[in-house]
Amino acid sequence: MKIKLFFSALMLFVGISATKAQYVNNVAIKDLDADYIVIWSDNGPLLSSKITVRLDYGQGGRTPQIQDDRRKVISFNGMVAAINMMSKSGFELDRIHRDIKNENEYYFFKRRNISEVAYSFEDTADYDYIKTPTHTR
Numbered sequence: 001m002k003i004k005l006f007f008s009a010l011m012l013f014v015g016i017s018a019t020k021a022q023y024v025n026n027v028a029i030k031d032l033d034a035d036y037i038v039i040w041s042d043n044g045p046l047l048s049s050k051i052t053v054r055l056d057y058g059q060g061g062r063t064p065q066i067q068d069d070r071r072k073v074i075s076f077n078g079m080v081a082a083i084n085m086m087s088k089s090g091f092e093l094d095r096i097h098r099d100i101k102n103e104n105e106y107y108f109f110k111r112r113n114i115s116e117v118a119y120s121f122e123d124t125a126d127y128d129y130i131k132t133p134t135h136t137r
Contacts, residue, residue: 022074022085023067024055029089032057037091037109039066041079050075053082083107 021028034057042065044050052073054063065073066082076082083093091109098105 021069022089023069023071024057024064025059026071029055029066029086029091034058035111036094037086038106039082039086039109040104040106041076041082044075048075050077051079051082052076053079079105079107 021030023029024032037055037057039053039055041051041053044052052075053066055066056063066085068074076085086093086107086109090112092112094108094110096105096107
């Protein structure tokens with residue numbers, strides 16, 4: 001009984017502690033040495049509604065697909081899922097370009113500037129709020 005409990009706890013711990021980082025060319029996306037990135041979708045696995053995503057950050061050579069921590073290609077439910085993943089990796093969507101010739105959409109991202117994300121109370125405007133009665137007698 002104790003052995004089953006131990007292995008169950010161990011599997012739970014491993015499952016929780018495993019990070020879900022995304023990689024390209026064996027480098028975590030959040031650690032890429034690039035300020036600008038472009039992604040686009042490929043067809044996903046055969047007979048699936050999912051897509052795979054390729055990522056170009058100026059690396060040259062064949063454009064790799066986004067992979068998980070086991071280096072398996074990740075399938076996304078759609079481009080919004082890929083955009084959310086890029087946002088969590090420290091990038092923000094800059095623009096979308098549709099190539100009419102090959103009917104593909106390219107999503108351009110730029111690295112999020114930490115100073116833009118952090119808010120300073122010194123730079124905020126003060127507003128005068130006017131209290132209005134919610135009911136009258």
